[in-house]
Amino acid sequence: MAVAAAVKCDIRNPKLAPEGKQRILWADRDMPVLARIRERFAREKPLAGLRMAACLHVTAETANLMRTLQAGGADVVLCASNPLSTQDDVAASLVQDFGVPVFAIRGEDNDTYYQHIASALDHRPQLTMDDGADLVTSLVFVSLNRLDDVPARVRSWAASMDPAQRKALIDGIVGSLEETTTGVNRLRAMERDKVLPFPVIAVNDAQTKHFFDNRYGTGQSTLDGIIRATDLLLAGKKVVVCGYGWCGKGVAIRARGMGSFVIVTEVDPIRALEAAMDGFLVMPLDEAAPLGDVFITVTGNAHVLRREHFRRMHDGAILCNSGHFDIEIELPALKEEAQTVTPKVREHVDEYRMPDGRRLYVIGEGRLVNLAAAHGHPASVMDMSFATQALTSEYCLKNRGKLAAKVHDVPREIENTVATLKLASMGIRIDSLTEEQKKYMSGWEVGT
Numbered sequence: 001m002a003v004a005a006a007v008k009c010d011i012r013n014p015k016l017a018p019e020g021k022q023r024i025l026w027a028d029r030d031m032p033v034l035a036r037i038r039e040r041f042a043r044e045k046p047l048a049g050l051r052m053a054a055c056l057h058v059t060a061e062t063a064n065l066m067r068t069l070q071a072g073g074a075d076v077v078l079c080a081s082n083p084l085s086t087q088d089d090v091a092a093s094l095v096q097d098f099g100v101p102v103f104a105i106r107g108e109d110n111d112t113y114y115q116h117i118a119s120a121l122d123h124r125p126q127l128t129m130d131d132g133a134d135l136v137t138s139l140v141f142v143s144l145n146r147l148d149d150v151p152a153r154v155r156s157w158a159a160s161m162d163p164a165q166r167k168a169l170i171d172g173i174v175g176s177l178e179e180t181t182t183g184v185n186r187l188r189a190m191e192r193d194k195v196l197p198f199p200v201i202a203v204n205d206a207q208t209k210h211f212f213d214n215r216y217g218t219g220q221s222t223l224d225g226i227i228r229a230t231d232l233l234l235a236g237k238k239v240v241v242c243g244y245g246w247c248g249k250g251v252a253i254r255a256r257g258m259g260s261f262v263i264v265t266e267v268d269p270i271r272a273l274e275a276a277m278d279g280f281l282v283m284p285l286d287e288a289a290p291l292g293d294v295f296i297t298v299t300g301n302a303h304v305l306r307r308e309h310f311r312r313m314h315d316g317a318i319l320c321n322s323g324h325f326d327i328e329i330e331l332p333a334l335k336e337e338a339q340t341v342t343p344k345v346r347e348h349v350d351e352y353r354m355p356d357g358r359r360l361y362v363i364g365e366g367r368l369v370n371l372a373a374a375h376g377h378p379a380s381v382m383d384m385s386f387a388t389q390a391l392t393s394e395y396c397l398k399n400r401g402k403l404a405a406k407v408h409d410v411p412r413e414i415e416n417t418v419a420t421l422k423l424a425s426m427g428i429r430i431d432s433l434t435e436e437q438k439k440y441m442s443g444w445e446v447g448t
């Protein structure tokens, strides 16, 4: 399809489109729920004319979400939500084959990353989709005329508008959808600080998202990233998982399944107890530091692995992160501690040699290891997350002007629809309540 000339973009190489298309269609085979929604969207056009900007990992699965929104009539542009997660061939195919404007180049520097966010904002979106809230926070800062708080490229984009025009950027916004835990945390903080100007739907918090995507998706793809980057045999290794939330549980359980001894570190007593009763060793990170062969941070917090831990780790320890931002491993401190840093001793792996000769290895520059060193979540699990995103976009538009400017949950009916369609696609049938059971469950009279 010769659509590229008309489509705005900043991508690595349009010639990569054939490989990208192959991958998009391969992922589509495992995304039956999204495909059903796409068919309906194509008939009904529920998003007709809606300008959308999505800031998501530019992967084959995301491409299928873009196709779905487009089928629904949305005028959507896409930028990356992480400098290292873009699949350049997918970006090329989205532009060349599907006519979706994409601003994303794998390995882009921070300036380019924010230039791409500015390009997406320049689309004047009425609905935004984020994975980590970088797009929305940039938009809100600009609309508040707080230009000192935005990165340089967003500031220079905003400088072309006067204060009233910047304020007006949020006027037509129907709402915003957020895909990940860290983004939801940031948006709730904005709501608390009374700066959230439009409704946000916490897609991450839907059970059809975090029960499956965070647990099974991150669980599998994090280990996939570690294995691809290192060729490590996980059996018999001591794997330290920092954070036993939805993602951490998935990682820990899968590492155990591969034969690793898994140690969990936590700060939340309930989650720590859960890890202990799930059969993991739980201890402070300080005690785990000399034991671990592999360290995986997945907390959504900052500086979890720090200087004092690097000092106690043994020669050859491998460090990686699967939390949203690249701040869970305190890399500046590691650089200061190291005598030499050798980048790319293998693709995706940097070596930090300590003055005493110990070598520590960091995968993917401390960015999301499953996207930096592997292909992210399997399509089958993104099917549910992105089906939830697509239906929630429709819900937002249907309820335009009716939702308060706060963080909302995904409506239960959407979750039930997604789960029911997924079960059907897997050929699984379940029971339904009898009339007697319905009456019993809603009554109080019958007791012992």
Ligand SMILES: NC(=O)c1ccc[n+]([C@@H]2O[C@H](COP(=O)([O-])OP(=O)(O)OC[C@H]3O[C@@H](n4cnc5c(N)ncnc54)[C@H](O)[C@@H]3O)[C@@H](O)[C@H]2O)c1
Pocket: 180, 181, 182, 183, 210, 213, 214, 218, 242, 243, 244, 245, 246, 247, 248, 265, 266, 267, 268, 271, 298, 299, 300, 301, 304, 322, 323, 324, 325, 368, 369, 370, 377
């Ligand atoms: N890699 C991916 O593809 C992917 C997918 C989904 C979510 N995420 C990201 O992963 C992170 C975790 O998400 P989640 O859904 O598991 O969140 P969660 O809130 O369910 O779990 C985080 C856990 O980390 C613990 N924690 C916080 N600070 C800690 C510390 N200093 N030491 C040890 N534990 C600590 C918390 O107590 C909590 O139990 C977020 O940044 C999220 O955005 C990544």
